[in-house]
Amino acid sequence: MRIRGERNPDRDERSREEPPAATRTCRQARSDLRLHPKRSQWCERGSDPAGCHGRYSRRVPPSIRIRVPAKVNLHLGVGPVRANGFHELVTVFHAVDLFDEVLATPAPALSLTLRGSADGVPTDSQNLAWRAAILLAAHAGVSPDVALEITKAIPVAGGMAGGSADAAATLVACAALWDVPSSELPALAAELGSDVTFPLLGGTALGTGRGEILRPVPMTQTLQWVFVLADHGISTAEAFRELDRQREAGAPPAALDAAPMTAALPDGSPHAVAAVLHNDLQPAALALAPALADTLRAGAKHGALAGIVSGSGPTCAFLCADADDAAKLAAALDADGVGRATRVASGPTPGATRVG
Numbered sequence: 001m002r003i004r005g006e007r008n009p010d011r012d013e014r015s016r017e018e019p020p021a022a023t024r025t026c027r028q029a030r031s032d033l034r035l036h037p038k039r040s041q042w043c044e045r046g047s048d049p050a051g052c053h054g055r056y057s058r059r060v061p062p063s064i065r066i067r068v069p070a071k072v073n074l075h076l077g078v079g080p081v082r083a084n085g086f087h088e089l090v091t092v093f094h095a096v097d098l099f100d101e102v103l104a105t106p107a108p109a110l111s112l113t114l115r116g117s118a119d120g121v122p123t124d125s126q127n128l129a130w131r132a133a134i135l136l137a138a139h140a141g142v143s144p145d146v147a148l149e150i151t152k153a154i155p156v157a158g159g160m161a162g163g164s165a166d167a168a169a170t171l172v173a174c175a176a177l178w179d180v181p182s183s184e185l186p187a188l189a190a191e192l193g194s195d196v197t198f199p200l201l202g203g204t205a206l207g208t209g210r211g212e213i214l215r216p217v218p219m220t221q222t223l224q225w226v227f228v229l230a231d232h233g234i235s236t237a238e239a240f241r242e243l244d245r246q247r248e249a250g251a252p253p254a255a256l257d258a259a260p261m262t263a264a265l266p267d268g269s270p271h272a273v274a275a276v277l278h279n280d281l282q283p284a285a286l287a288l289a290p291a292l293a294d295t296l297r298a299g300a301k302h303g304a305l306a307g308i309v310s311g312s313g314p315t316c317a318f319l320c321a322d323a324d325d326a327a328k329l330a331a332a333l334d335a336d337g338v339g340r341a342t343r344v345a346s347g348p349t350p351g352a353t354r355v356g
C-alpha cells in the first residue's frame with residue numbers, strides 16, 4: 001500500500017521510459033518533450049516546431065493565476081483537544097472579497113517569491129504554499145518544478161487564514177499544471193491544515209471535525225464588513241493554548257452549536273446575523289492583545305451592528321447594515337486612528353478561482 005505523499009515507483013518507472021520509437025528520431029526534441037503527468041504519455045507531435053525541427057509539439061503549460069479569498073468565522077465554537085491533538089471545532093466559515101493571488105509558472109525548480117504586504121512570511125519550505133506544491137507533486141508523481149509568486153493582501157497572522165488560502169490556491173494552480181482532478185484536492189488540503197479546505201470552496205460553510213469537514217450554507221444576502229487590521233500578529237497556536245488555560249480556570253464552555261447562525265443565514269437580515277456572531281477564541285485573543293477591546297468599542301461607537309475578533313485575531317470584523325454604513329464606519333475608524341488600517345469587504349464570495 002502506498003502512503004499518500006510517497007512517490008509512486010510505477011509512475012517513476014514510466015517517467016524514465018523513452019518516447020515511442022517512431023518519434024525518437026530527433027535528439028534535440030527529447031528535452032522538449034514533456035510527460036503527461038497523469039497519463040504517462042509523451043506529448044503528441046504537433047505543428048509548433050519550437051526547436052524540434054518540426055517533429056514535436058513543445059507543450060509547455062502556461063502560467064496559472066488563482067485568486068483566493070480571506071475568511072472570517074461567523075461562529076467559532078472550540079471544543080476540547082481530541083486524541084489527534086486538534087481541538088474539535090464547530091464553525092461557520094464565510095469568504096470575503098479580500099484576496100491573495102498565486103501565480104504558478106512551470107520552472108526548472110520550485111521557488112517562491114512574495115509581493116504585497118508580506119512581512120515575516122517565509123519564502124521556503126516553511127511557507128504553506130511551498131508545502132502544498134510539494135504534496136501535490138508527490139501525489140501526481142511529478143517533480144514540483146514550479147515558480148510560485150504570491151501577492152498578499154490578506155493580513156498576515158491576522159486570523160483570516162491567509163497562509164491556508166495561499167496553500168489552497170497553490171493546489172488549484174498546480175493541479176491545472178499537472179493535470180490533477182479537482183476532486184482530489186480537498187483530501188490533500190485537509191492534510192496541509194484545518195483551514196485549507198474551506199478556501200477551495202468559498203461561500204459560507206459549516207465546518208466540523210477540526211474545520212475540514214464542510215457543508216455549504218446557502219445565503220441570499222450579501223454581508224458588508226469592515227476589517228480593522230492590527231500592527232502585530234497573534235499566533236493561532238498561542239490563542240488555542242490561552243483558551244485552554246482559561247478553560248482550566250473555569251471560562252465558559254465551548255459553544256459547539258452553530259444552529260443559531262446557520263438558521264439566521266439563509267435569508268436573515270444583517271441585523272439577524274449580527275445578533276448571533278460568536279467566537280470562542282475571542283476572550284483568548286483579548287487576553288493576548290488587550291488593545292483589541294478598544295478596537296471593538298470603537299466599532300460599536302461608530303455604528304457597527306456587531307464586532308467580533310476574526311478567528312484567532314487580531315483582525316477585528318465589524319458587520320454593517322449596508323455598503324454605505326461600511327464606508328462610513330471605515331472612514332470614522334481611520335479618522336480616529338483605530339488599528340493599523342481598515343479594509344471594507346463583502347461576502348460571501350467564491351473560493352479559489354482562476355483569473356488568468
Ligand code: ATP
Binds near residue numbers: 126129236312
Ligand atoms: P489562521 O486564521 O488560519 O489561524 P492566520 O490568518 O492567523 O491563520 P496566516 O496569515 O495564515 O495566519 O499566517 C500564520 C503564520 O504562518 C505566519 O506568521 C507565517 O509565518 C506562516 N506562513 C506560512 N505560509 C504563509 C503564507 N503563505 N502566508 C502567510 N503566512 C504564512
